[in-house]
Amino acid sequence: MSTIFGQIIEGSLPSKKVFENERILAIEDIHPEAPVHILILPKKPIASLQDLKGEDLALVGEIVQVAQKLATELGIEKGYRLLTNNGSGAGQTVFHLHFHLLGGRPLGKLG
């Protein structure tokens, strides 16, 4: 059974795409916590950061590059956060690796 993000990647669930290539997809978060709240994910179904294998490390580098590009395009390059919640103990609710790109308002300290 595919996750919500797996279904979005397959095209069976709608999303607002802001970037896509063969390996990476970026979509607007459905419940934004900041004026800019984008989710950047590999299309490969990796459950979480902790499940990432050495052979997939390049995907994380590419996700960082996509985050830099989107941050510049959206005018938040002077203040944004790129984060992933690893595991339910950290608040992960969708078990397909994704990074939150947050910005557009002052971001407080991480708790």
Ligand code: AMP
């Ligand atoms: P996390 O809690 O770190 O696993 O993040 C999951 C994120 O996915 C949350 O910020 C949700 O608002 C977001 N989300 C859930 N369903 C969708 C959806 N269909 N389209 C876009 N974002 C979603």
